[in-house]
Amino acid sequence: xxxxxxxxxxxxxxxxxxxxxxxxxxxxxxxxxxxxxxxxxxxxxxxxxxxxxxxxxxxxxxxxxxxxxxxxxxxxxxxxxxxxxxxxxxxxxxxxxxxxxxxxxxxxxxxxxxxxxxxxxxxxxxxxxxxxxx
Numbered sequence: 001x002x003x004x005x006x007x008x009x010x011x012x013x014x015x016x017x018x019x020x021x022x023x024x025x026x027x028x029x030x031x032x033x034x035x036x037x038x039x040x041x042x043x044x045x046x047x048x049x050x051x052x053x054x055x056x057x058x059x060x061x062x063x064x065x066x067x068x069x070x071x072x073x074x075x076x077x078x079x080x081x082x083x084x085x086x087x088x089x090x091x092x093x094x095x096x097x098x099x100x101x102x103x104x105x106x107x108x109x110x111x112x113x114x115x116x117x118x119x120x121x122x123x124x125x126x127x128x129x130x131x132x133x134x
Contacts, residue, residue: 038074042068042071
């Protein structure tokens with residue numbers, strides 16, 4: 001889910017460089033909402049299955065795989081929406097010129113990417129605290 005939130009952040013940050021129609025903006029917002037919502041549903045299903053399943057059960061695996069597959073399908077659809085809406089070479093050049101002309105904006109972008117990567121790849125939870133509870 002952390003990856004999807006970071007991706008949504010950058011999409012919403014760079015959308016201002018594009019002259020999008022209301023329908024295109026709606027498609028982007030709905031796609032972001034769909035992916036985030038399905039990720040939340042996936043998390044809920046996995047937690048519920050973990051609570052109810054004692055041991056490894058084939059039906060629990062199927063439920064988890066289907067929920068994860070729904071997120072994957074929505075993420076792939078989001079890629080197609082993103083490419084169809086944002087693949088405009090002139091706007092990409094304009095964005096590149098903006099970043100090359102504004103070194104402060106470039107530094108902000110680099111720092112935010114580094115922070116996003118840290119957020120995405122940090123381990124979940126506190127392992128030390130989990131080990132103490134066992």
